[in-house]
Amino acid sequence: MEEMATWLLPLFPLSVVLLPSTPLPLHIFEDRYKQMMSDIMPGRGEFGVVLAKEEGIISIGCSATVSQVLKEYPDGRLDLLAMGQRRFRIVSVEQEKPYLRGNVDFFEDTVEEDVPADLKQRAINSYEMLRTADPQSVPFEPLLTGPRLSFQLGQFITDLDVRQALLTMSSEIERLKYLVSILPQYTVARKRIALAKRVAPRNGHAARIKDL
Numbered sequence: 001m002e003e004m005a006t007w008l009l010p011l012f013p014l015s016v017v018l019l020p021s022t023p024l025p026l027h028i029f030e031d032r033y034k035q036m037m038s039d040i041m042p043g044r045g046e047f048g049v050v051l052a053k054e055e056g057i058i059s060i061g062c063s064a065t066v067s068q069v070l071k072e073y074p075d076g077r078l079d080l081l082a083m084g085q086r087r088f089r090i091v092s093v094e095q096e097k098p099y100l101r102g103n104v105d106f107f108e109d110t111v112e113e114d115v116p117a118d119l120k121q122r123a124i125n126s127y128e129m130l131r132t133a134d135p136q137s138v139p140f141e142p143l144l145t146g147p148r149l150s151f152q153l154g155q156f157i158t159d160l161d162v163r164q165a166l167l168t169m170s171s172e173i174e175r176l177k178y179l180v181s182i183l184p185q186y187t188v189a190r191k192r193i194a195l196a197k198r199v200a201p202r203n204g205h206a207a208r209i210k211d212l
Contacts, residue, residue, distance in 0.1 A: 006091060006103050006104065006105055007088075007103070007104055007105075007106065008094075008101055008102070008103055008104075009046060009047065009048045009063060009088065009101060009102050009103075009104045010036050010039070010040060010045075010046075010047040010048065010097075010099055010100070010101050011047070011048045011050055011057070011061075011090075011093070011099070011100040011101060011102045012033065012036065012047050012048065012049050012050070012064075012099075013050050013051075013052035013057045013100070014049055014050070014051070014052060015051070015052060015160070016049060016051065016160075017049075017051050017062075017160050017163035017164050017167055018049040018061070018062040018064060018082075018084045019062060019084050019151040019154050019155050019163065019166065019167060020062055020084045020085060020086065020087060020148060020151050021083070021084055021085075021143070021146065021148060021151055021152065022083070022084045022140075022151060022152065022155040023067075023081055023082070023083055023084075023140055023155075024049065024064060024081070024082045024083070024084065025070075025079070025080070025081055025082075026078075026079070026080045026081075026082055027077065027078070027079055027080075028077060028078040028079075028080060029077045031098070032098035032099040033099060034076050034077070034078070035097070035098050035099065036097075036098075036099045037066070037078060037080070039097075040066075041066055041069075044065060044066070045065070046063040046064065046065055046085055046086070047063065047064055047065075048061045048062070048063050048064075048088060048090075048102060048104060049061055049062055049063070049064050049082075049084075050090070050102075051160060051164055057090070057100075058164060059089055059090045060087065060088070060089050060090075060164070060167055060168050061087070061088055061090070061167075062084045062085065062086065062087050062088070062167060063084070063085045063086045063087075063088060063106070064082040064083060064084055064085055065082065065083055065085055066080050066081070066082050067081050067082060067083045068080065068081040084151075086106045086108075087106065087107055087108070087167060088102075088104035088105060088106045088107065089104060089105045089107060090102040090103070090104050091103045091104060091105060107170075109170050109171055109172060110170045110171065111171070113171065113172055113173050115149075115172050115173055115176065116173075119173065119176050119177065119180070120149055120176065122176075122180050123149060123150070123153055123176045123179050123180050123183075124144060124149075124153070126153075126179065126180055126183035126184060126187070127142070127153045127156070127179075127183065129183070129184070129187050130156060130183060130186070130187045130190060131156075133187050133188075133190055133191035134187075134190040134191060134193070137156050137158070137190055138156050140155070142155070142156070147172075148172060149172070149176065150166060150172055150175035150176050150178075150179060151166065151175075153179055153183075154166040154175070154179065157183075157186060159186070162182060162186075165178065166178065166179075
């Protein structure tokens with residue numbers, strides 16, 4: 001598919017990688033982002049979520065729109081639920097407003113593909129293993145019948161580098177194959193973490209009793 005024209009997009013750098021068609025809860029408390037939301041929300045405009053690292057922001061991100069205002073505070077803070085929309089590449093940034101804005105190119109996958117049914121099922125099976133091993137890692141129900149299954153499943157991976165890799169890939173087949181290859185090992189790691197969280201309080205309690 002052809003890339004879309006360059007667009008000036010408000011940017012929200014976060015320690016998060018947002019994927020298209022996935023939800024993102026936000027607590028807006030900084031004045032510059034309060035201003036951003038007051039600028040875009042009346043027209044249901046988009047803002048860009050980009051991963052912020054020590055060396056700067058990553059050039060590929062995902063736009064979002066505010067789907068629901070959960071709470072408004074007297075001091076102007078907001079609890080919002082945003083929804084991922086379109087992927088983009090940052091061409092340049094400008095700072096004429098209190099918040100960053102970027103000249104961005106929106107992009108889609110390079111080709112439309114017929115994804116093999118067995119590949120989709122393998123990816124869903126891998127996701128179900130993760131859900132069984134660590135149910136708390138799945139706060140939202142994924143849409144398993146949509147055109148971008150990879151993004152639905154990828155939202156439950158906490159590793160930011162993995163999520164950024166998914167965001168960058170330009171093929172649904174490539175993304176699903178990647179998920180199928182990494183999810184088993186990732187699930188084992190999450191299972192260990194979940195077990196450690198359950199066992200740690202008991203160990204601490206047992207240690208205190210022993211010390212007595």
